Amino acid sequence: MTVDEAALKERARAFLAEHDPAATEPLDFLRARFDAGLAWVHFPKGLGGLGAPRELQNVVEGELDGTPQTDVGKLAIGLGMAAPTILIFGTEEQKKRFLRPLWTGEEIWCQLFSEPGAGSDLATLATRAVRDGDEWVVDGQKVWTSGAHHSRWAILVARTDPDVPKHRGLTYFVCDMEAPGVEVRPLRQITGEAEFNEVFLTGVRLSDQLRLGEVGDGWRVAQTTLMNERVAIGGSPVRRGGGVIGVVAETWRRRPEIRTHDLHQRLLRLWVETEVTRLAGVRLREQLAAGAPGPEGSGMKLAFARLNQALSGLDVEMRREEGLAYDDWTFRRSDSVDFFGRGPGYRYLRAKGNSIEGGTSEILRNIIAERVLGLPSEPRVDKNVPWKDLPR
Amino acid sequence: MTLLYSEVEEELRAAVRDLLADRCPPATVLARIESASPYDADLWKALARDIGVAGLLIPEELEGAGASAREAAVVLEELGRAVTPVPFLTSSVLATQALVSAGTDGARELLATLASGETTAALAVSFASSPYSLEWSESPQSPKAPGADTAAGTPWGAVAVEGGTLSGRVTAVAGADVADVLIVPASGALYAVEAADATVTPMVSLDLTRPISTVTFIGAPARQVSSGLRPLRAALDLGAGLLASEQLGVAEWCLTTTVAYVKERHQFARPVGSFQSLKHRLADLWMEIVQARAAARNAADALASGTDTATAVAVAQAWCGAVAVHAAEECVQLHGGIGMTWEHPVHLYLKRAKADEIALGTPGDHRDALARLADLPGPLGS
Numbered sequence: 019m020t021v022d023e024a025a026l027k028e029r030a031r032a033f034l035a036e037h038d039p040a041a042t043e044p045l046d047f048l049r050a051r052f053d054a055g056l057a058w059v060h061f062p063k064g065l066g067g068l069g070a071p072r073e074l075q076n077v078v079e080g081e082l083d084g085t086p087q088t089d090v091g092k093l094a095i096g097l098g099m100a101a102p103t104i105l106i107f108g109t110e111e112q113k114k115r116f117l118r119p120l121w122t123g124e125e126i127w128c129q130l131f132s133e134p135g136a137g138s139d140l141a142t143l144a145t146r147a148v149r150d151g152d153e154w155v156v157d158g159q160k161v162w163t164s165g166a167h168h169s170r171w172a173i174l175v176a177r178t179d180p181d182v183p184k185h186r187g188l189t190y191f192v193c194d195m196e197a198p199g200v201e202v203r204p205l206r207q208i209t210g211e212a213e214f215n216e217v218f219l220t221g222v223r224l225s226d227q228l229r230l231g232e233v234g235d236g237w238r239v240a241q242t243t244l245m246n247e248r249v250a251i252g253g254s255p256v257r258r259g260g261g262v263i264g265v266v267a268e269t270w271r272r273r274p275e276i277r278t279h280d281l282h283q284r285l286l287r288l289w290v291e292t293e294v295t296r297l298a299g300v301r302l303r304e305q306l307a308a309g310a311p312g313p314e315g316s317g318m319k320l321a322f323a324r325l326n327q328a329l330s331g332l333d334v335e336m337r338r339e340e341g342l343a344y345d346d347w348t349f350r351r352s353d354s355v356d357f358f359g360r361g362p363g364y365r366y367l368r369a370k371g372n373s374i375e376g377g378t379s380e381i382l383r384n385i386i387a388e389r390v391l392g393l394p395s396e397p398r399v400d401k402n403v404p405w406k407d408l409p410r
Numbered sequence: 411m412t413l414l415y416s417e418v419e420e421e422l423r424a425a426v427r428d429l430l431a432d433r434c435p436p437a438t439v440l441a442r443i444e445s446a447s448p449y450d451a452d453l454w455k456a457l458a459r460d461i462g463v464a465g466l467l468i469p470e471e472l473e474g475a476g477a478s479a480r481e482a483a484v485v486l487e488e489l490g491r492a493v494t495p496v497p498f499l500t501s502s503v504l505a506t507q508a509l510v511s512a513g514t515d516g517a518r519e520l521l522a523t524l525a526s527g528e529t530t531a532a533l534a535v536s537f538a539s540s541p542y543s544l545e546w547s548e549s550p551q552s553p554k555a556p557g558a559d560t561a562a563g564t565p566w567g568a569v570a571v572e573g574g575t576l577s578g579r580v581t582a583v584a585g586a587d588v589a590d591v592l593i594v595p596a597s598g599a600l601y602a603v604e605a606a607d608a609t610v611t612p613m614v615s616l617d618l619t620r621p622i623s624t625v626t627f628i629g630a631p632a633r634q635v636s637s638g639l640r641p642l643r644a645a646l647d648l649g650a651g652l653l654a655s656e657q658l659g660v661a662e663w664c665l666t667t668t669v670a671y672v673k674e675r676h677q678f679a680r681p682v683g684s685f686q687s688l689k690h691r692l693a694d695l696w697m698e699i700v701q702a703r704a705a706a707r708n709a710a711d712a713l714a715s716g717t718d719t720a721t722a723v724a725v726a727q728a729w730c731g732a733v734a735v736h737a738a739e740e741c742v743q744l745h746g747g748i749g750m751t752w753e754h755p756v757h758l759y760l761k762r763a764k765a766d767e768i769a770l771g772t773p774g775d776h777r778d779a780l781a782r783l784a785d786l787p788g789p790l791g792s
């Protein structure tokens with residue numbers, strides 16, 4: 019039986035009648051919500067969902083508005099990347115063990131992919147995982163790991179076979195961030211604070227039960243994560259005039275003295291670009307809902323990065339004297355990205371990461387050119403060479 | 411509301427596309443622009459009558475199809491993709507909408523003849539008029555609409571009414587050279603004039619597939635079809651909003667053609683399409699077109715439902731005009747020398763795109779309108 023909007027409304031109301039949010043501990047409320055299948059309705063029954071169409075999530079959110087919520091910024095990697103990957107590649111036990119506390123926020127996740135020697139060329143990574151009976155012993159260094167300092171688990175890609183070409187010798191794991199040998203050191207960012215970290219893995223022992231997917235199939239599993247990451251970063255819905263343009267427009271309206279012809283023209287251009295990008299996102303979601311995802315998804319993150327950077331730059335410039343100031347350079351470990359809670363200088367600097375994190379804009383253009391437009395790849399020297407023989 | 415294409419819309423598209431593939435390949439269009447008139451009367455007959463595009467926007471009780479802006483938009487995408495030299499935009503969208511909005515008996519009579527495609531009409535205003543130039547005309551101290559002849563004193567061309575006849579001149583009129591009937595704004599009202607009673611002088615035009623003309627009236631007999639100019643505004647709004655779909659079609663042809671060429675063309679012992687600087691430019695262009703499709707669909711949908719029209723049209727025009735020009739310019743550049751030849755059809759697209767950028771308001775005109783619509787006012791005292 020498929021779940022429709024009316025049935026979902028009824029279910030959400032019945033749930034509320036049984037669990038008074040005012041009289042229930044927030045965590046208990048969230049756990050019960052997960053168990054009622056109202057966490058992410060497109061997930062299967064028993065795993066926080068009802069096997070319903072993804073777009074019906076809005077119905078639930080509408081009904082449960084004002085009830086306890088999780089900090090989605092802090093949970094972004096878990097919700098956006100780990101969960102969809104576990105859903106596709108995890109064993110039944112792994113799904114049962116990980117998804118509930120991931121969704122309720124009891125366990126935070128981070129992403130141990132990038133390394134000092136492997137960023138855009140992720141498949142060249144060097145962190146080794148060597149089998150030892152029922153366990154794997156992991157050694158290596160990861161970098162730019164957002165939120166590692168408060169994470170319980172990580173998604174990890176490591177090299178299990180250095181003798182085959184780079185894409186083929188990788189395996190995907192869930193890494194226990196509390197295991198002996200895991201060391202997290204903060205990395206200060208251009209904003210002053212530290213969202214991301216270096217993570218050193220020294221003789222870390224992971225049970226084979228923590229492997230996700232087959233040995234040697236890590237690249238394919240990682241692709242699922244990365245596709246979801248780009249959708250998560252690029253696909254968030256906003257209303258017309260909302261988001262960053264909303265913040266800029268608000269200042270513009272409130273302070274007539276900052277207006278110049280030049281700024282006006284640039285602001286109008288960016289307003290239009292924001293609106294057409296929003297509409298492209300609306301169209302993309304319609305395609306997804308109709309079961310016909312278009313290739314448009316690959317472009318959304320590219321468009322959002324450019325817009326965020328242009329708008330946040332304009333915001334600093336148009337404030338003049340105020341743009342010369344900065345709110346706070348204190349070196350601290352941040353919980354999540356407080357984009358709108360901070361000042362324009364912070365937004366300007368943080369937006370610089372938008373074209374780097376989750377695949378750089380250059381890499382995204384390569385992907386569009388090759389996978390969407392079908393243009394030939396650059397001549398490559400690394401495809402059929404065993405990883406250990408590659409120049410580094 | 412939906413930004414996707416319905417099944418009916420896809421069927422209409424397929425019918426138009428098949429016909430154009432057969433009857434309007436680039437070589438045919440290239441040959442036509444060398445002849446006396448670029449318009450393809452036989453092709454127009456097939457489109458207008460057999461597929462029924464002439465009556466698309468005409469109500470069913472007047473023998474039209476009673477379809478909406480969404481269907482017309484799909485037709486325009488295909489016509490843009492083939493730079494088809496037929497008067498669909500000028501007659502079946504602009505002139506038709508003016509008459510549909512006017513709704514008078516005279517207007518309805520004309521619509522019944524337009525529906526079958528037997529008669530073709532044109533709106534006798536400069537193709538460079540924007541929907542907002544009508545706002546100017548309502549306040550006397552504001553600048554005049556493009557195409558206006560200062561001597562005659564009305565912003566809508568230099569046309570005066572006297573004893574049921576029109577006299578004056580309108581410049582840069584699109585579609586007049588193939589029109590049987592001209593719909594003419596004069597003295598705050600709309601008139602219908604038989605083209606045979608006016609002098610239509612084609613100008614040497616930038617756009618070879620949709621040339622403009624100067625239209626001169628000397629005591630031309632005229633019938634009033636609307637006592638006000640509101641139908642004109644409705645026509646310009648619809649025309650501007652739907653032009654975005656034509657621009658989308660132009661841009662898509664340019665991208666597809668360029669991608670195919672750079673995959674084939676070899677230099678330095680590899681396809682030039684494997685060079686990253688070209689790949690990145692084409693990826694960016696692709697994204698602009700993704701956004702253009704969403705914006706054009708949104709405008710067509712808004713025009714069909716009548717909600718949120720002004721913003722949707724202005725956004726689509728502010729974006730799509732520049733995207734079509736960018737696509738055509740990239741198409742020329744990435745073809746190298748062959749892109750500069752008369753023989754290769756890309757110049758037809760470049761000329762259409764550049765003319766379309768000016769038609770019915772430049773992107774800047776539409777951004778100016780958004781300053782008001784989105785409440786983003788300019789500097790104080792401006």
Ligand SMILES: Cc1cc2nc3c(=O)[nH]c(=O)nc-3n(C[C@H](O)[C@H](O)[C@H](O)COP(=O)(O)OP(=O)(O)OC[C@H]3O[C@@H](n4cnc5c(N)ncnc54)[C@H](O)[C@@H]3O)c2cc1C
Nearest residue numbers: 129130131132137138162163164371374375376377378380
């Ligand atoms: C704020 C932030 C948070 C992050 N969080 C995480 C995280 O939680 N977990 C994680 O694993 N990683 C994270 N990253 C890392 C991120 O994924 C990488 O920085 C990114 O993939 C780029 O890799 P790199 O830094 O090694 O740059 P490089 O790959 O060395 O790139 C350097 C430059 O070369 C360009 N370049 C590289 N290859 C090509 C090519 N083939 N064609 C054209 N240009 C090319 C790049 O675009 C870039 O401009 C984060 C990064 C940032 C900025």
